[in-house]
Amino acid sequence: APGAGAGPGAGAGPGAPPFTTVVVATQERAGQLARALDSLLAQDHPRFEVVVVDNAPVTDETHDLVHRKYGERVRYLREPVPGLAVAHNAGLAGARGEVVAFTDDDVVADPRWLTELTAPFAADPRLGCVTGLILPARLRTPAQVLLESHGGFAKGFTPTTYDPRRPPRDEPLFPFTAGRFGSGANMAFRTGVLRAVGGFDPATGAGTPARGGDDLYGFVRVLAQGHRLRYTPYALVWHHHRETWADLETQAYGYGAGLTAYLTAVLVDRPALLPAFLARLPGGLAHARSLTAVRDTDGGGTPGGHDTRTHPWPRRLSRLQRRGMLYGPVGYLRARRALRDAGYRRPDADSGRETP
Structure with a gap:
């Protein structure tokens, strides 16, 4: 290497x-x-x-x-x-x-993934975060095809910079539609910026009752501090999607739970964002309906070329995602309680638990 x-x-x-x-x-x-x-x-x-x-x-x-x-x-x-x-x-x-x-x-990371993901930081001192393109490593099962037809983890093929000083006109919910910015399998931050906002909320993410939302929380916290976020499709990783229908059901529920869990986390940690969130709430409800809209789908098309607005979930997965949205705030509060009971404290810099 x-x-x-x-x-x-x-x-x-x-x-x-x-x-x-x-x-x-x-x-x-x-x-x-x-x-x-x-x-x-x-x-x-x-x-x-x-x-x-x-x-x-x-x-x-x-x-x-x-x-x-x-x-x-x-x-x-x-x-x-x-x-x-x-x-x-x-x-x-x-x-x-x-x-x-x-x-x-x-x-599996493309050989130029890290170079492409980190190069924008050298070009723009206001960047706090860069995200990249995630494409399927294979589409072997119906569940993998369906996930990709729903949008998968890709955010398109056009480089985009999100600037909190100049909110995008076509994103009335900005910055709360954090799922548009990128995904946790392909993201980078200035280390000092991420540490300054406290890192990720430990009560979010897979492996907690909140089920997800840790990456979305990080994106919004960095933007809320005035830093830019850039999406670059040139930073490519290949993701091995889950293979079974049962896996996809779990993922749909987790998507919904993670979305509302991260919103709860942001508002708990940054109450000053509440007025902006409430002002966007009507549009947010419409956005939630579009995420979980029902349609029959054959899962066709080009990987990376879909999104949730044009290729929503089938009926069963839509219901599961809605149920997850209702559960998310509860899951987040349960996760906070579990961390408190465990005596967890966010680690300081250089205090990682290294094992020989």
């Missing part, structure tokens, strides 16, 4: 991509993780490190894989408290890079 393990000053120059920490949170999926790590270590980025956060591990399988196969090329952190946002906060605390990038253990 050209830049794996290179220090902050190695190869730095004017306009060079910033030294970056890549964080991969995982839980008992060593086989998928190895595939993802192989692609990350093949990046052409000149200066980066890779950090694996083993979240609430049950076995030593991930620990053994990282140390046996990757040695010093990958840092290993153990985070015993379950939750994707908790794991990402542990990675953020241990990050040494000027930029911290996040991806998932079920992706």
Whole structure:
């Protein structure tokens, strides 16, 4: 790997991509993780490190894989408290890079992914976050095809900059429609900016009663602080979609729960945003209806070329997503209570739980 393990000053120059920490949170999926790590270590980025956060591990399988196969090329952190946002906060605390990038253990990164994802930071000092394109690694089952026909994780093929000083005219709900900005499997932040807003809300994300919303929370918090967010389709990862109908049902419910859980989290943490949210509430209800509108679909079309407005869920998945939306605030409050009972505190910088 050209830049794996290179220090902050190695190869730095004017306009060079910033030294970056890549964080991969995982839980008992060593086989998928190895595939993802192989692609990350093949990046052409000149200066980066890779950090694996083993979240609430049950076995030593991930620990053994990282140390046996990757040695010093990958840092290993153990985070015993379950939750994707908790794991990402542990990675953020241990990050040494000027930029911290996040991806998932079920992706394969294009060799230029990290370079394309981090280059915009060097060009625009007001950028706080950059997101990239996520396309399906394969479309082998009906569930995978249906997810992609609903929009998948792609946000289109046009580079877009979101500026809180100049809200987009075609986004009346800005910045609360955070799902339009990107997805957690392909995102990067200036490390200092993300730390300044407190990282991710630990009561959101997969692995918590809230089910999701951790990435959306991060996007909105950064925008609310006045930073720009850029979506670039040139930063590409290939995602292995879930394969079964049961998986898709779980995902639809989680989408709904994560959406309203993240909104609850933002308003709890930033009550000053409440007037802006209430002013956009009528449009928000219409947006929610469009997300869960019912239609029959054959799942055809081009990967990355759909969105929820033109290709909504089938009836059963629409109902599940609506139920998830109703549950989301409850799930968020349950997650907060569970963290409080566990005595969890967000880690400070450089306090990641590194295991030899």
